[in-house]
Amino acid sequence: MKDNHIQQFVIDYLKTHVTKSDVVVDATVGNGHDTLLLASLAKHVIGFDIQAIAIERTLQKIKNSSIENVTLFNDSFENISKIEAYKGVVFNLGYLPNGDKSITTQALVTLDTLKSITQQMQNDDFILITAYPGHPEGTLEADLILKYVQTLPRSFLSLIYQIQNRKNAPFIILIEKQND
Incomplete structure (x- = not known):
């Protein structure tokens, strides 16, 4: 059996929580896989990536499909807060x-962005994060996020889905805003 539980959790969650009336954000479009999945589920997808190659790869995937409900920005996800x-x-x-491994998301930028997003969240909104602690910045990033979600008020629900026997x-x- 292949170790794809983490990926499948994301897919299943999105399929049950995103509807055709929703606008969703892909904060890190990467190679476009999440963007395409979100586009099949949502009314509109807004995608961010700091790397032009990621935007190009995602645009190519969009062109090869019949998807028209995606807007991409070659920009940092720090600017998500500008979306209404x-x-x-x-x-x-x-x-x-398959890119430059020296270019990573930055722990402090990610943390600041999460703080900004959680302040704007409405009831039933969500943030779904896949963290990668297998490199130094990823370890720091995961640690900071885990500490942060423990400080969220009770109006939020935060869950961790983690394989326990794989270092x-x-x-x-997962962060969800609950009814107040």
Whole structure:
């Protein structure tokens, strides 16, 4: 059996929580896989990535499909707060697969962005994060996020989905805004 539980959790969660009336954000478009999944589920997807190659790869995937409900920005996810309304944000942290591994998401930037997003969240909004602690910045990033979600008020629900017997395996952090 292949170790795809983390990826399948993300897919299953998105399929049950994103509807055709939702605007969602793909904070790190990477190679476009999450962007395409979100586009099949949502009214509109807004995607961010700091690497032009990630935007190009995602645009190519969009062109090869019949998807028209995606807007991409070659920009940092720090600017998510400029978007007025969305139901959820998906982060796939770390570095671009098959890309330059020296370019990673930055722990403090990610933390500041999460703080900003959680302040804007409405009831039933979500943040779905895949963290990758297998490299130094990823370890720091995961640790900071885990500490932060423990400080969220009771109006939030935070869950961790993690493989326990794989050292430094990717894991999921889910944050949902609950009814006040």
